[in-house]
Amino acid sequence: MTMVKASALNRGTIVPDATSIADEHLSDVFICHCDPLISLGVASALRSTDRFHVNRIDPFQNAPPSGGHGTGAVFVCDFDTGLTLVEKAWGNRVSPRVVIVTPRDKEADVQLALSRGVLGYLLLGCQLQEVVDAVIAAGRGQRFLTASAAELVASQFGYQPLTQREVEVLTLVAMGRSNKMIANQLGVTEGTIKCHVKAILGKLGVRGRTEAANVAMRRGIVSEPMGFPAAGQGQGGRPAHLSRSLAAQVHTA
Known part of the structure; x- marks a missing residue:
């Protein structure tokens, strides 16, 4: 994939610094999103531009097409469907061009998606034009992140990565375990755990431990406590709210 210099638009979105992505035409866009309201809103936003041939696919009923739709075909998906698409294409000569629209706002989620080959990452609350720009950029094989997603990616450069053992210790710290309890569970001395905790706080x-747990959950290093939905989600993993701009498009889809 060719990487180009990125620039920030007035609305705070990171897009390729190209002549004019708005002049491009994509033959096909497949919307494969688990939330029907988001699917309708995205479809309406894209159809309003008269630039795309939009196809809506229910990921619970039909498997998203994996290829054979031209080099400009783009798939707009929820997080899980998007990752499934790119992972199924590993080893293929041409990978699907995937844009994810999701409430998952953890640094670890964004990093995972990008590392798997996802081209666009949009958080709920983005502008409708950002959806259009993301699809156009992905059709050209270029990456597009909303400003909030880009900030999550950039934040990693200010921290040293944690070791696997430190992540294990931090997970237990976030569960409220004392150093002694963690030492007993991991089969090491309490002094060793104190050293790990000190290193974790520094990185x-x-x-303090509470602040470390909060930062770790916010960045997605450790999971939310059991019994509570992830931030930005309701019961069953469904978004607790929709972007007003996307939801408003449902009535015209």
Whole structure:
């Protein structure tokens, strides 16, 4: 994939610094999103431009097409469907061009999607024009992140990565375990755990265990406590709210 210099538009979105992505035409866009309201809103936003041939696919009923739709075909998906598409294409000569629209706002989620080959990452609350720009950019094989998603990616450069053992310790810290309890569970001395905790606090740039747990959950290093939905989601993993701009398009889809 050719990487180009990125620039920020007035609305705060990271897009390729090209002559004019708005002049491009994509033959096909497949919307494969688990939330029907988001699917309708995205479809309406794209159809309003008269630039795309939009196809809506229910990921629960039909498998998204994996290829044979021209080099400009783009798939707009929820997080899980998008990752499934790109992972199924591993080893193929041509990978699907995927844009994810999701409430998942953890740094780890964005990093995972990009590392798998996803081209666009949009968080709920984005502008309708950002959806259009993301699809156009993906059709050209270029990446597009909303400003909020880009900030999550950029934040990693201010921290040292945690080791696997430190992540294990931090997970138990976030569960409220004491150093002694963690030491007993991992089969090491309490002094060893104290050293791990000190290193964790330094790498995360925090002063205490509670702050470390909060930062770790916010960045997606550890999971939310059991019994509570992830931030931005309701019961069953469905979005707790929709972008007003996307929801408003449902009535015209």
